[in-house]
Amino acid sequence: MEMPEPNGAVLAKRAQVLARLREVLPQEALITDETGCRAYECDALTAYRCIPMAVALPSCTEDVAEILRICHDEGVPVVPRGSGTSLAGGALPSADSVVIGVARLRDVLEVNTQDRYVRVQAGITNLAVTAHIEGDGFFYAPDPSSQLACAISGNIAMNSGGAHCLKYGVTTNNLLGVTMVLMDGTIMTLGGPYLDAGGLDLLGVVCGSEGQLGIVTEATLKILPKPEGARPVLMGFDSNEVAGACVSDIIKAGILPVAIEFMDRPCIRACEDFAKAGYPDCEALLIVEVEGSPREIDEQLARIKDIAQRHAPIELRESASAEESARIWLGRKSAFGAMGQINDYMCLDGTIPVSSLPLVLRRIGEMSRDYGLDVANVFHAGDGNMHPLILFDANKPGDLERCEAFGADILKLCVEVGGCLTGEHGVGIEKRDLMGVQYTAADMEAQMRIKDVFDARWLMNAAKVFPLAASATRRAA
Template sequence: LICGSEGQLGVVTEATLKILPKPEGARPVLIGFDSNEVAGACVSDIIKAGVLPVAIEFMDRPCIEATEAFAHPGYPECEALLIVEVEGSDAEIDFQLGRIMEIAAKHNPVELRQSQSEEESAKIWLGRKSAFGAMGQINDYMCLDGTIPVSELPYVLRRIGELSKEYGLGVGNVFHAGDGNMHPLILYDANKPGDLELAERFGADVLRLCVEVGGCLTGEHGVGIEKRDLMVDQFTQADIEAQVRVKDVFDPKWLLNPAKVFPLKATKKRRAG
């Protein structure tokens, strides 16, 4: 209950952690596609097949081009790419990657590149790990955090592209595709009056889209202040009241982050008391 409560229910003073053994090995494969939707469909098919990679990362053309200019990872020229990594013994890795590459081949990838060494693995990951810094070199951006069912990736990626045209703002997609945790980067000009507000409206529509397809407003960044007014798009008033009552038990005086997560209208009397 405390985990994910965003500091509303208590203050953590001590935590006991379990150390897991390091896997025998890990190996990534890079897969390039000629469309975002096809890449999304490939992710969905990998998950449906019961293959469970430790990572499935997605990048679209704006992010690919930015990272190539910034970090020179040697990515292919394509509309979207996936980095899929598996762990285990050599035999386990070979089996899992063989299955993944078989699935990917059915989607006609423009490139299918399996790492053959630690150096190649580092090169494949270099661009992804540089993505946010690379995008910051070319534009101001707003990073979103919404989560969707993996099966909805093709549709959501298409809708984000359509919303980008409607709002007249660019967007770069880089995210954890394996668990549907979206991180669209909405590109705007912080020095242009009204651009930030436009980006915020665009972002709100993307998060509503996530909820619309059966997902949620956040995967790992939390609700905080930025998304609190969108809680009504995911939860009914009864749902919100039930959550607020849990806070009443842990924090009856509403001293802990009282203005976060919940719409201010829903907590006005409690915060005043």
């Protein structure tokens, strides 16, 4: 993003803000030089970049409160940041903003296996939570494919999901409480190590609020005992539509696998080359995983395979070992990275009713031909959360714009069939201008009034989620 050179008044204001931040933060916790700040210029939506005024890396909740008090006083916008893996531009800075990164807040504060929760600092990575408790036979269920890198804070802000969320739900179903700092520096606690607090469900409002309401510094997370065993089965089909119909039938039969993942031919090829996962050569692949005791696994898989047989699969193969299962999942979880090695792509994230899968897959194929851009499909099919990857050439003039128009049409289609604009990646800047496709002006006004309550001056992660004109008016008021 090209920005005009700052004038004298802006530079003086910057100097004042930075001087105040230096008073409360050690030198290594405040980055102000251009090279250092450049590392924070984007998230995983790399088409959009902007170098912030400064980056603050606090070490505790009180530090966050101090930084926010100063920025609030000075009218400086802030951008909360976890690990910067957002695919929606949620952590994109603006040139006049201070990025507040929580990467140094990564301690486990409490483990309680009896009452089944952990309390963590919010910058800890998703995978580190499970790594900390798996020796006790427990795990934290939400498993975004980015789990090695993404922070719990980003997961909370985006209400992230993952392959195994079909059975266990997404972040909001596994979050018990947070400590959060408001824009004016107020520290508040919502929820705790119990299932449901009285009063308004503000925890539900905060989870998925995309860094609009406050900076989360601590979280209490539900943990679950590890299942006795799990086994995936690979199902290959000769068309996307048939695979989609099979998913729809499994769900209709009332079976609840722990995961149903879908990949089409371009994705299968890329993942196979990348991970040597043993995927069959077919047009569409489902990975269906069930868990429980060996007998429970056998019973569920028998029913699932029976349904698959009715769709004439060209391959139907159960994993024969823990190593094979790990390879199968490595392939799936590497999908975005593997595709990125061979093509520029835009990753979409719409959700649809599962019964619409065959129709939506067919319409995406038709649109792909109309736009002259290929699409690779990989997604959490069991809960209808689609991730079409539109392939384009970033160096070819006009390709990005065509890709954006194509993406918008796919998301409109998701809404048209009764789904929604985003399943798990969030709105950020990516879908900000499409919010009107899903929400009426009154719906959006109600959401913006909630932001007014938490952040009256609209300084927190401004210009995201809500239509640009509306947030500019709010900020100017």
